Amino acid sequence: MKPKKLLFLILSLAVITIVVSGCLKTVNNEPEPGEGDNGGDTTTGEIDTSDWLTYRNEEYGFEMKYPEDLQVVSGENIVKFQSDCSQFENNINKQMQCYYEGNFSVELSDKNLEQFIEEYRDDYFEGEPLTKIVSQEDYDLYGFPAKKLQGATAEGSDGLDYIFVVKDNKSYIISFNQSVEIYMKMISTFRFIN
Numbered sequence: 001m002k003p004k005k006l007l008f009l010i011l012s013l014a015v016i017t018i019v020v021s022g023c024l025k026t027v028n029n030e031p032e033p034g035e036g037d038n039g040g041d042t043t044t045g046e047i048d049t050s051d052w053l054t055y056r057n058e059e060y061g062f063e064m065k066y067p068e069d070l071q072v073v074s075g076e077n078i079v080k081f082q083s084d085c086s087q088f089e090n091n092i093n094k095q096m097q098c099y100y101e102g103n104f105s106v107e108l109s110d111k112n113l114e115q116f117i118e119e120y121r122d123d124y125f126e127g128e129p130l131t132k133i134v135s136q137e138d139y140d141l142y143g144f145p146a147k148k149l150q151g152a153t154a155e156g157s158d159g160l161d162y163i164f165v166v167k168d169n170k171s172y173i174i175s176f177n178q179s180v181e182i183y184m185k186m187i188s189t190f191r192f193i194n
Contacts, residue, residue: 047185055079056193060108062172065189067182070104078107081186104183106190109171113147113164116173120151131159141165142191150178167192 049065055072056063057079066072070081081104088094111119121132131153139148144165151159163174174190176183 047182049185049189052189055081058193060106061167061170061192061194062106063191063193064106064186066104066186077109078105080105104176104186105174107173107175109173111171112166113171116162116164116171117149133162139163139165141187144192163187 051068052065053068054063054065057074060077060079066081069083071084073080073082083103109116117133117136121130131151133149134152135150136147139146141163144167146163146165149162149164151162153159160175161178162176163172165172165174174187176187178184
């Protein structure tokens with residue numbers, strides 16, 4: 001099993017444990033198609049973004065707003081917006097909740113949609129995929145046709161959500177937790193800049 005997939009499986013199982021134990025608080029705001037700044041999905045709640053920072057990456061060709069309490073971590077072909085979970089180092093449940101609710105990323109890839117979906121379910125246990133995409137729907141990302149994907153674990157619990165869009169022969173994969181209202185607002189501020 002690949003190390004990244006094993007880590008994802010371990011984190012998924014920890015999240016499931018948190019959900020089952022009732023320690024994970026989720027927000028049940030389902031986005032309505034066509035709402036928001038970009039014609040895409042956002043939640044119905046109003047979030048003030050006037051004090052948000054703007055992340056702009058000329059090399060990757062996009063910009064977006066994000067709350068100042070998120071840390072920006074850049075890697076090769078990926079930008080992560082993360083909560084600081086170090087304050088919970090002595091409480092694994094709170095740390096896992098922070099990790100689950102506190103991560104948003106934009107990844108650039110050469111994969112097409114079918115390759116992404118296939119790779120998402122690449123690891124198997126007893127003939128069954130450990131993770132898989134369970135739904136996909138059309139999505140408008142500020143005028144660019146995209147796909148909104150929902151992942152799930154083999155146990156049936158929700159995984160991450162994704163927006164997959166192609167621009168200039170590059171695939172942009174935005175990963176987030178749809179139940180976190182802030183992330184839907186961040187997506188509504190996403191813009192291609194070149």
